[in-house]
Amino acid sequence: MLVTYPEAAHWPIDPDRLDLVEEFRRQPRGPHGDELQKLLHRLRWAGDPDQPGRYVLIVTQPGKEWMLGRLPRQRGRPIELMRNHVFTSIAEAEWEVFKLRWEAVTGRTLPPHLSEKLV
Amino acid sequence: MTDTTSILGYAWPMVVSPGEEVAFHLSSPSVSKADAAVVRVRCGDPDPAGPGIRAHEMAAPFERTVSLVHQVIRPGSCAIVADAPALTSFQSFTVGAFLWPTMPGDRAQTILSRWREDTQEGWRLGLDADGHLEFVVAAGGRTWRVVTGAALLSREWVLAGASWDAEAGRLAVMVRSADAQAGRDRSECVEAPGPTGLEWPAAVPLVIAAQASDGGGELFDGFYDGKIDRPRLHASVQPIDGLHRLCESMNFPMTDARLIAAWDFSRGMAGESVTDLSAHHLHGRVRQMPTRGMTGANWDGSTDRWTDCPEQYGAIHFHSDDMADAEWEPTLRFTVPAEWRSGFYALRLRADTGDEPVESFVAFFVRAELGKPRSRLAFVASTGTFLAYANSALRLDQVHAEAMLEGVLTLSRDDVYIQEHREVGLSTYDTHADGSGWSISSARRPILNMRPRGNVFNYGNDTHFIDWLEETGQDYDVITDDDIHRHGVQVLAPYTCVVTGSHPEYISREVWEAFDAYQRSGGRHMYLGGNGFYWRIAYHPTVPHTIEMRRGMTGLRTWEGEAGETALAFTGEPSSxxxxxxxxxxxxxxxxxxxxxxxxxxxxxxxxxxxxxxxxxxxxxxxxxxxxxxxxxxxxxxxxxxxxxxxxxxxxxxxxxxxxxxxxxxxxxxxxxxxxxxxxxxxxxxxxxxxxxxxxxxPTANGGAVxxxxxxxxxxxxxxxxYRNNVSQLTGNVLKRFLDPAPL
Structure with missing residues (x-):
């Protein structure tokens, strides 16, 4: 059986590389430089291992509004809807998820100028 | 947020001609009445950056208010042998088969049984909740049980069986590992006290890979995940060597009156029957289409196609989540008026339950009747592809999805439903709960991503072309993969031009050859998609709108089939x-x-x-x-x-x-x-x-072109x-010339 292992992505993340965070914030939907691509692959592949599920977006109004949710790793279990996290652009949602993941994987809080919502 | 899932249903048949009846099988756990209307779909994509949902309501020849009830889906495959005198003609017996379990230890699972779960009587050979082989006999309120000491390994062949010696009052359970070394050996025989005589329950079927829930013969539980190869039932007490000989044997002398049943799953591979080689003819039928044409414990790698050596393909892979038929009662029927144009149609169901509006669509297709074209242009509904993707949970289940799609997953209301309601059955992109690939897809179930407002890939994308045809005032017929498969080039031949859509990916040999013949005979084919004509599939020989595919050892695959299992059970053809x-x-x-x-x-x-x-x-x-x-x-x-x-x-x-x-x-x-x-x-x-x-x-032969x-x-x-852009202009230029009968 050909298996895809969640732990396969292991590019080492340097918590001091705030330049990559800034690069993502400038253009959440890309294009991205080589190192940011690797950082994103690591974050997207692992799918929030410290959380009860992978962060996902639920379309509440097609093309207009999305809600944050957590997709459990076990099939059959309901997706957790995070009704206080609603976004009106995909870029804004990408940035919020990126911040959550960065802080989880580095164990560090982002400095104030990088922790704000995307305008 | 529009509620798209409180009412669900499916149309049967999925494709109808004008003048034919279509039935809608609907269910709702929460809505008792809904407004029903048929719409002809122009655009099914709700994206406000595009045309948005565009559907024309038809004059419905039925009462618009429909009453709904909740209808359950019962997934899980098994083989059922109707009760017969031979099944209660003995006391002492031995039962067993080769097993390749895929979820031992997940929950209790039944392998072979003549057992009523509600009254707890009969006998059953199975795996207990921890994956040990377990044999139970019970009657008159008493139960005898024997269980092995070690749990079976996942995806390792074993010979597994049990016996009851009524004279000695002993039960035995026995396992022999096919590869008894390097930590894989689970071989053991365990005995325990048993009864000295039993009265078997009446009117209970013998079930393979599950057990009867009650005496009704319709409900089953205790579904098993994994392969079962060459199950045998013998009215004698056999040690494991005797059971091994029985299971290895494919020829049985009719003089052995104690042979109750010896099933050979390699016969009738495409169908729903299982064949008993014994003199009792205890043939059975499978439910929910388990995967056939699977390598048995005796597969030696000398071929990868079951047609070359069927006796090495005597295994069926049963899944507790197999689902080919929701078996819902029809809620609404109507005859499609003869004057209706062919097209993508849907039953639209609306209800106002207070919290949020319910709007749910059930798709069906009205075909241009064979030999009666109403246009010189035909658009192909890629029904083979729609089925292959039906209820895809790829983004829900597969680790790679977010990395592949280059962004946080955006899920629809339908995805939220499928995450919780796996009983609707998944797509050929998905894996079963046991990790094996989902190779069969049918339309006798709600398909949430083949309808307006559903996830747009395939069906929704293709409606953008229909929208463009309507916008440009171009008349057209709609034909389907299913019809091209059935009638070949006859379906295409009446048209000067045929258009395939965004992703005509899943193609049977018959469909491929119809397009080839069409192009060779002067037909004009506009293929307006990507990754088309890619996977080889087969349609079920008798059940409509049901496809099979195997993901072999090449191609962009979301799962990889097991070695030796790339040939289609429906036809024996290679897949991939x-x-x-x-x-x-x-x-x-x-x-x-x-x-x-x-x-x-x-x-x-x-x-x-x-x-x-x-x-x-x-x-x-x-x-x-x-x-x-x-x-x-x-x-x-x-x-x-x-x-x-x-x-x-x-x-x-x-x-x-x-x-x-x-x-x-x-x-x-x-x-x-x-x-x-x-x-x-x-x-x-x-x-x-x-x-x-x-x-x-x-250009192709006889003035045709692609x-x-x-x-x-x-x-x-x-x-x-x-619609004023160079993609539209080019599409229009080509269509105009392709509809001109002058040779290209």
Whole structure:
């Protein structure tokens, strides 16, 4: 059986590389430089291992509004809807998820100028 | 937020002719009455950046208010042998089979039984909740049980059986590992006290891979996940060597009156019967279409096709989540009026329950009746592909999805439902709960991603072309893969031009050959998609709208089948990609799948081939110095998502005119696995010119022609800027000329 292992992505993340965070914030939907691509692959592949599920977006109004949710790793279990996290652009949602993941994987809080919502 | 899932249903048949009856099988756990209307679908994509949902309500020949009840779906496959005198004609017996369990230890599972769960009587051989082999006999309120000490291993063959010695009052359970070394040995025989005589329960079927829930013969539980090969039932007490001989044997002397049953799953592979080789003819039937044509414990690798050596393919892989038929009662029936045009139709169900509006669609297709075209143009509903993707949970279950799609997963209300309600059955992109690939897909169940407002891939994208036809005032017929499969080129032949949509990916041999014959006889084919004519599938020989596919050892696969299991049970044909079957898509449509790009889509740039004055009809009104399709609803370009290219070595015709290419896709361009011989670091689109979308035209025999765009994103660019754009212009130019009967 050909298996895809969640732990396969292991590019080492340097918590001091705030330049990559800034690069993502400038253009959440890309294009991205080589190192940011690797950082994103690591974050997207692992799918929030410290959380009860992978962060996902639920379309509440097609093309207009999305809600944050957590997709459990076990099939059959309901997706957790995070009704206080609603976004009106995909870029804004990408940035919020990126911040959550960065802080989880580095164990560090982002400095104030990088922790704000995307305008 | 529109509630799209409180009412669900399916149409049967999925494809109807004008004048034929269609039944809607509906269910709701919460809505008791709904407003029902039939709509003819123009655009099924709710994206406000595009045309939005556009559907024309038809004058419905039925009462609009429908009453709904909750109808359950009962997944889980098994084989059922109706009760027969032979099944209660004995006391002492031995039962067993070769097993390849895939979820031992997940929960209790039944392998072979004549057992009533409600009254706890009869006998059952199974796995207990921890994966130990367990044998239970019970009657009159007493139960005897024997269990092995070690749990079985997942995906390792064992001989597993049990016996009851009524004279000695002993039960035995026995396991013999096929590979009894290096930590894999689970061989053991355990005995325990048993009864000295029992009265068997009446009117209970013998069930393989499950057990009867009650005496009704309709409900089953205790479903098993894994393969069962050559099950045997013998009215004698056999040690494990005797059981082993019984299971190995394929020929049984009729003089052995104690042989109660010996099932051979290698017979009637495509059908729903299982055959007993004994003198009792205890044949059975399978429910919910388990996977057949599976390698048995005796498969030796000498062939990878069951047709070469059926006796090595005596296993059925049962899944506790197999689901081929929801078995819902029909809620509403009507006869499609004879005057209705062919098209994508849907039953729209609306209800106002207070919290949020309910609007749910149930798709069906009205075909242009065979031999009675109403237009010179036909658009093909890619029903084979719609079935292959039916209820895809790829993004829910597969680790790679978010990385592949280059962004946080955006899920619809339908995805939220499928995550919780796996009983609707998944797609051929998915894996069963035990990790094995989902190879069969049917339409006798709600299909949430084949309807307006559903996830747009395939069905929704294709409606953008219908929307464009309606916008441009072009008349057309709709025909379906299912009909082309059944009637061949006869379905295509009446049309001057046939259009295939965004992703006609799943193609049976019959469908391939119909297109080939059509193109050879002067037909004009516009293939407006990407990754078309890619996977080889089969349709069920008797059950409509049911396909099978096997993901073999090549192609862009979300699962990989087991070695030796790439041949289709429905037909015996090899499955896998058409490329690995000697028919690369390039040979049929000039281009073939080479990669994916989800970061962004791109425009094409025109090549010299388009500048030939002979093709002025094709490029009329288009600035060849400007990018072609630098816009669109899928990644802001007409070339993207899944893309195809010219390859002369793979059969692009020498007469191909290479019109345009999108070959600068950046790092998001990812090549298909079969495009790479050896690994190196230059395979991605930012370095690899072979990852690209090509636009081609070529004439075929007898004045026919093919035009291909090689991109899923193409049709989603047609409506840009009020439909006045160069993608729309080019599509219109080609269509106009292809509808002109003058030879090309």
């Amino acid at each position: 990609t058409w490329r690995s079957n000697g028919r690369p898509p390039q040979r049929l449509v000039g281009v073939g799948f080479d990669g994916q790009v989800f970061t962004h889509s791109s425009p094409y740039r025109w090549l010299d081939g388009a500048k030939d004055p002979v093709l002025s009809w094709l490029t009329a009104g288009i600035d060849l110095a400007a990018p072609l399709g630098d816009f669109g609803l899928r990644g802001n370009g007409a070339a993207g998502v899944e893309i195809d290219r010219v390859d002369w070595s793979l059969g692009s015709p020498p007469g191909t005119v290479w019109l345009a290419t999108a070959d600068r896709l950046g790092y998001g361009g990812t090549p298909a696995p079969e495009e790479i011989r050896t690994l190196h670091r230059g395979v991605m689109g930012d370095q690899n010119a072979q990852v690209r979308a090509d636009l081609v035209y070529f 035009f291909s765009t090689g991109s899923i994103a193409w049709v989603c660019a047609l409506s840009h800027a009020g």
